[in-house]
Every structure is written in C-alpha cells, then in structure tokens.
Amino acid sequence: MFSAFFGNYILNKGLVSAEDLSKVLKNQKETRLKLGVLAINAGFMNAIQVQEIHELQAKMDKRFGELAIEKNYLSKEQLDLILKQQKSEHLILAQALIDENLMSMSTFEKELVEYKSTHSLTDEQFDALKDGNVDIVxxxxxxxxxxxxxxxxxxxxxxxxxxxxxxxxxxxxxxxxxxxxxxxxxxxxxxxxxxxxxxxxxxxxxxxxxxxxxxxxxxxxxxxxxxxxxxxxxxxxxxxxxxxxxxxxxxxxxxxxxxxxxxxxxxxxxxxxxxxxxxxxxxxxxxxxxxxx
Structure with missing residues (x-):
C-alpha cells in the first residue's frame, strides 16, 4: 500500500519513469512474501490450512494471522516470528530503488520528509501509511x-x-x-x-x-x-x-x-x-x- 502512494508521488515528481516504477513494484512484490507462504516455508502450516484461512477471510473481516491463531494453526510466538521475516514495505521499496540505481538512500529519506509535508501528515498518519494501517489511511x-x-x-x-x-x-x-x-x-x-x-x-x-x-x-x-x-x-x-x-x-x-x-x-x-x-x-x-x- 505504501509503495503505491509513495511510488505515484515520486513518479509525478519525475524522479522515476513509469516503466522503472512498474519494475520496482514488481520486484518488491516478489520480495515481500505473504504470511501464508512464510508460514508454509517455516513448517508452521500446510497449504490446505492456508487456503482455509483465505476462504475464512471471504467471510470475516480479519487478518490472516488473527484467524490462524483462532484456528490454532499458529501460536502467537510463531506469528511474531514470520511477521519479523516479512520486512517493512517502505524499506524494501528503498532497497529496490537503490538496487536499480534510481535513487540514493539520502534522496529517498529526503523525499519521505517532503511527501509527509506535502500531504500534511502527522507522525501517526505517516506511520500508519508505512505500516499498512488501512483505517487510519x-x-x-x-x-x-x-x-x-x-x-x-x-x-x-x-x-x-x-x-x-x-x-x-x-x-x-x-x-x-x-x-x-x-x-x-x-x-x-x-x-x-x-x-x-x-x-x-x-x-x-x-x-x-x-x-x-x-x-x-x-x-x-x-x-x-x-x-x-x-x-x-x-x-x-x-x-x-x-x-x-x-x-x-x-x-x-x-x-x-x-x-x-x-x-x-x-x-x-x-x-x-x-x-x-x-x-x-x-x-x-x-x-x-x-x-x-
């Protein structure tokens, strides 16, 4: 979510091309694995259990981890472990832009500050955007x-x-x-x-x-x-x-x-x-x- 908002911002400023941004977002999506995939890779859940949670999400407005704990497929400790493996989206975006030689870390940090200022975001609102808190966004x-x-x-x-x-x-x-x-x-x-x-x-x-x-x-x-x-x-x-x-x-x-x-x-x-x-x-x-x- 953060990448879509911030990516559009740097695109409109002419800091990246549409083609480069599309490539970066695609690479980022492949890097930031979903919790279900991480749970299977860790041996905590199997594919049938992951599919069951996805089907439950079609009936309940709940996060994957919340439902997996309710079904006793994951413990709180196991969820915390795979959440740590799922790196922060804005950091992955920064690394992807740097790897493609599209932006330095100092430029990325400067643009983050300018984005926050341009949209008059409070610290709480900006953190919510980076953390994927949809309600606050x-x-x-x-x-x-x-x-x-x-x-x-x-x-x-x-x-x-x-x-x-x-x-x-x-x-x-x-x-x-x-x-x-x-x-x-x-x-x-x-x-x-x-x-x-x-x-x-x-x-x-x-x-x-x-x-x-x-x-x-x-x-x-x-x-x-x-x-x-x-x-x-x-x-x-x-x-x-x-x-x-x-x-x-x-x-x-x-x-x-x-x-x-x-x-x-x-x-x-x-x-x-x-x-x-x-x-x-x-x-x-x-x-x-x-x-x-």
Whole structure:
C-alpha cells in the first residue's frame, strides 16, 4: 500500500519513469512474501490450512494471522516470528530503488520528509501509511460533506473495500480524494443496494480492460472478454464485500440487507442526491467506487 502512494508521488515528481516504477513494484512484490507462504516455508502450516484461512477471510473481516491463531494453526510466538521475516514495505521499496540505481538512500529519506509535508501528515498518519494501517489511511485521505455519522459510515465502507482489494485482488492499491457527483458515464457499472436501517447504493465502475483483469484475479482465472463469467466474478466480489460490510454493521447493532447485484453497460448514472466517486488505482488500471444514499 505504501509503495503505491509513495511510488505515484515520486513518479509525478519525475524522479522515476513509469516503466522503472512498474519494475520496482514488481520486484518488491516478489520480495515481500505473504504470511501464508512464510508460514508454509517455516513448517508452521500446510497449504490446505492456508487456503482455509483465505476462504475464512471471504467471510470475516480479519487478518490472516488473527484467524490462524483462532484456528490454532499458529501460536502467537510463531506469528511474531514470520511477521519479523516479512520486512517493512517502505524499506524494501528503498532497497529496490537503490538496487536499480534510481535513487540514493539520502534522496529517498529526503523525499519521505517532503511527501509527509506535502500531504500534511502527522507522525501517526505517516506511520500508519508505512505500516499498512488501512483505517487510519482512509480517514486521512477521505472527507465527505455528510454529517459525522454518515461520513464515518462511508469511511468504514471504503476501508473494508480497501482491505478486500488487498486480500483478493492486488496489494499495490491506493485511493484519491472523494469527489461529489450527480451524474457519471461508464462503460461498465456493477451495482448493489444495501437496505435496512441505513440505505446505501454501491457501484464498481470502470472500463472493460481493467475490470476484465480484476475479474480474473478474483476468480483466479484468465478472462479475455467481458463475458458472463467475468461479469459474474465482479458481481460476486461486490456481493462478498457488501456481505462482509453488513456483518460488521450487524456486530454494531445495525441490521442491513442486500439486493441482487446488477451490471449495466454504457450507462449514465443520474442522481437526485449527491453520490461520491472514489478512484482506486491498482497495478493494472483504475476503477471507481461510487457510493451514495
């Protein structure tokens, strides 16, 4: 997550080219192994157990390590051990930039300070970004015109989506500020309504190329066209995410239901009320989350 935000910053400053940044991020992803792989390599878990934890993450908004401990597949000591093996993302990024002769350590450190200053980040917010604390990052980068309660509702939704993108689609993800809109044209719009004590319309919006890749990553298949299977995959992801969101809200005493998800092609969103467009940038393209009442 940090690499996506900071990488875009140094790209926009002209310190690296898009090609060089893509290469660095690819190398970094190969270097920073996921916890499941580390647990198998250490002999603490087997592949079936790791797959079970991944499937549980589709039902619960919990980290891999937390679920592995609950299932008694890992002890706290074993988790701490493999977490230490999973090096800090920002340090791996620094090493990758240095190894490719794109930046010195002193320049990297200087740019970190300037990035923090440019975005007016507190020490806590900057540490959260480096540590991958999604909740604090979302609260830092997103603001809404709604009242405090509704704004928190939106942020909770976006924060969970951010986590689910990392878990199921792509770890190189960043967001930009929410934009209030009343209309929007889109090649593809996947929509599901959340009903109950609070109403919410949610949509994943994007072009065919990005969403076809998105669908393939979620289904662990290769799609070449936006056929029925690709559409079903994106719809299933949206339904999974919204299902997890309703579970989280139920745990807070707010009962919600879901309508059947739908896909529209070459459509225009027109709303009487304000909707918000939140851009999500992945390693393979961009899609928008559109939410509103």
């Amino acid at each position: 979302v609260n830092t980068f997103l603001s809404f015109e709604e009242d405090h309660e509704m704004s928190n509702y939106y942020r909770d939704y976006v924060s969970l989506l951010f986590k689910n993108i990392i878990r199921f689609i792509d770890s190189d993800v960043r967001i930009e500020a929410a934009e209030a809109i009343s209309s929007m044209q889109s090649p593809y719009m996947f929509t599901q309504k959340i009903t109950g004590e609070t109403q919410l319309v949610t949509s994943i919006v994007g072009d065919s190329e990005t969403l076809i890749t998105f669908a393939g990553k979620y289904a662990d298949e290769t799609f070449t066209t936006m056929d029925a299977y690709a559409k079903d995959s994106i719809g299933e992801f949206l339904n999974l995410h919204n299902g997890l969101f309703t579970v989280n809200m139920s745990n807070r005493g707010i009962e919600l239901d879901l309508t059947v998800q739908a896909c529209q092609e070459n459509t225009t969103l027109k709303a009487d009320k304000v909707f918000y467009r939140i851009p999500f940038y992945l390693s393979f393209g961009e899609f928008d989350l559109v939410i509103g009442l």
